[in-house]
Amino acid sequence: MDPIIFLLLTSSFRFLFVFAAQSPATSSRISVFGVVYCDVCSTNTFSKQSYFLPGVEVHIECKFKAISPKSNEQMNLSVNRTTGEDGVYKLDVRSVDGVNCSDGPAIVSFCQASLIGSPSSPTCNVPLIKTASNKISVKSKQGNLCTLSLDALTYRPYKINTTLCGI
Template sequence: MNPIILFLFFSLFIMTLSLQTEPATNNAQIIVMGLVYCDVCTTNSFSRHSYFLPGAEVQIDCNFRAYVPKTKEQVSFSVNRTTDKHGVYMVEIPSVDGIECAEADIASTCQASLVGSSSASCNIPGYGSTTDEMAIKSRHPNLCIYSLAAMNFRPSKRNARLCGK
């Protein structure tokens, strides 16, 4: 058989297979997020002088376990993210087999740690890591949002004039 005809036949066959629709899956999308701020008055809380810190680098380590009949699947990852202009960092995992948020059959652990500050005047870690997480219910049944506690940097010296004694 002519190689060109054979190539065209296989190309047509592969194109036909790719046009078939796959059944819809109910896999979850997972979002892990948190924020970083500059604690100007070094109180380890957000005050009126605090501000969100853009450009801070954060390391996020997570482990998600799905409890599916006959199997226990696990997804682990470690990534670094940089905060946006609002001091928010975020990791999106588009689809995870076996995890359905609506079924509440997911166990998770996530930790975020400060890696570096973008500000030379606010670069001493305050709350430098977090394991506190809060699952946020979504209107979409397979969207899992995990919000981690806020972390902060602070200046090397407290501004007594601005913050008081």
């Protein structure tokens, strides 16, 4: 093999290995999610009469701290999401420099979701729990994934069906 081609190939491979070793090792993926459901009997719990609400707009606001010995950086996110058919809304933050799930205390300093839209259900459209904050934070050592589950947001019917709810 020609020495110049050999030198170019080995240089290219070395560049790829250095690039691959530096990329996701210092950053995390963050996933924030929650649900919106209809609390048919206004019991503040998900009962057998309850059901998930698709198509509801939710505003998510989060602040993340970067772990860095030289600075006290913070990233603020404010987005709107719509619940899917299963009543789930989700925010995925792909790669965050300086945020490492396996190091130190929780990296989320604040995260909350608020109802901003009405559900498409005409029978369940009175907001009951309008704002939810972080509840469970799970850190995965594989893939450096941080998952944050928020409390449920709920609507209730304008008038409770006393027969259905046993009241």
